[in-house]
Amino acid sequence: MGKKINEKSLSEKLSSTVAKSGALELPAEIAEFAIDRVIDEGLLKDIPFIGWIAKGLSVTSSISDRIFYKKILRFLFALEQVSKTDREDFSRKIDSNAKFKRRVGEHLLVTLEKLDILDKPVYLARCFDCFIAGDIDHEYFVDLANIIERSTVHDLRALDVPQNKRVIFRDNIAVSSGLLDLGIFTNDDGEPAMGLSLSDYSHDIRDIFLGRKPARFTKRMEIKKEGERREKDARERKSRVATRTKKIREMKNNGKTDGEIIEAFGLENEKQLHKALNPPTMYTVKLRRLKER
Numbered sequence: 387m388g389k390k391i392n393e394k395s396l397s398e399k400l401s402s403t404v405a406k407s408g409a410l411e412l413p414a415e416i417a418e419f420a421i422d423r424v425i426d427e428g429l430l431k432d433i434p435f436i437g438w439i440a441k442g443l444s445v446t447s448s449i450s451d452r453i454f455y456k457k458i459l460r461f462l463f464a465l466e467q468v469s470k471t472d473r474e475d476f477s478r479k480i481d482s483n484a485k486f487k488r489r490v491g492e493h494l495l496v497t498l499e500k501l502d503i504l505d506k507p508v509y510l511a512r513c514f515d516c517f518i519a520g521d522i523d524h525e526y527f528v529d530l531a532n533i534i535e536r537s538t539v540h541d542l543r544a545l546d547v548p549q550n551k552r553v554i555f556r557d558n559i560a561v562s563s564g565l566l567d568l569g570i571f572t573n574d575d576g577e578p579a580m581g582l583s584l585s586d587y588s589h590d591i592r593d594i595f596l597g598r599k600p601a602r603f604t605k606r607m608e609i610k611k612e613g614e615r616r617e618k619d620a621r622e623r624k625s626r627v628a629t630r631t632k633k634i635r636e637m638k639n640n641g642k643t644d645g646e647i648i649e650a651f652g653l654e655n656e657k658q659l660h661k662a663l664n665p666p667t668m669y670t671v672k673l674r675r676l677k678e679r
Contacts, residue, residue: 396491396495397488397490397491397492397494397495398487398488398491399491400491400495401480401487401488401491402480403462404462404490404494404514404518405473405476405477405480405481453504454498454499456504457498457499457501457504457507458507460507460508461498461507461508461514464507464512465511465514465518468515468518468519469519472518472519472520475520476518486524489524490524493528493531494514497510497531500535501535503539505539505542506534506535506539506542509534509542510531510534512594513530513534513591513594514527515594516599521600521603521604522590522600522603529587530587530591532564533563533564533565533587533591534591536562536564537559537560537564537565538556538563540555540556541556541559541560541563541565542591545565545588545591545592545595546592546595548596549596553584561582564585564587565585565587565588565591566583566584566585566588567582567583567584567585568580568581568582569583571583586602589601590602590603628665630651630662631662631663631665634651634659634663635663637650638663644656644659647659
């Protein structure tokens with residue numbers, strides 16, 4: 387592609403522009419135009435925040451470049467569903483982290499350039515809306531973008547249907563794109579059977595298309611946070627036990643009797659004292675739990 391605008395500059399401009407999504411304030415007459423007419427009639431310069439695209443088009447006559455900028459415009463024009471609060475939070479986030487801002491912009495440029503159908507930038511924008519709103523992180527947006535890039539428009543449209551409509555894919559392509567999982571599942575009779583089922587990506591993309599939070603991703607994040615909370619609690623508990631054991635041993639070394647130590651730490655008997663002096667290791671605890679199963 388013959389883009390003459392510096393790639394780094396372009397990625398940062400794109401990041402800044404998407405941070406203002408929903409605030410493009412398109413003039414009514416422009417909103418009525420098809421994107422081709424917006425480009426051909428030089429109306430881009432009248433749209434806030436995206437004059438840089440008009441500049442890019444002015445320095446190139448390449449068909450591939452015009453298609454590329456057209457995909458950028460379709461993507462930007464579709465970013466109209468983000469609340470002002472979410473948009474401002476996202477803008478502050480990328481403005482405070484130049485590396486993250488550049489990474490977001492560069493990924494969007496690479497992805498938009500690879501999209502083979504002009505309908506796909508709209509689907510990509512709907513997932514990016516979800517990222518701006520904080521419902522998914524950037525890593526998962528990248529995963530969804532890869533799914534959209536590999537999927538056919540037919541399959542993406544199959545997901546973009548009301549809840550009461552059946553999703554019908556072209557199986558062989560949907561499996562390779564990640565929309566369908568191939569494996570062993572439980573059939574209607576409760577028996578294991580080989581077959582296809584919607585992947586977690588499909589469920590989440592459909593939720594996004596229906597204007598909902600992606601339930602599968604949300605659930606995974608809740609499980610992850612719960613796991614992190616438990617790990618933190620375990621570390622703090624281990625630290626407290628180690629501190630108590632150290633203090634008990636210091637008292638023993640200073641000649642304190644078992645009775646005095648038991649009273650000082652509120653223990654009930656010498657058995658508890660022995661346990662406090664010899665706390666079980668994590669390996670011992672895990673082994674005991676395995677035996678209990």
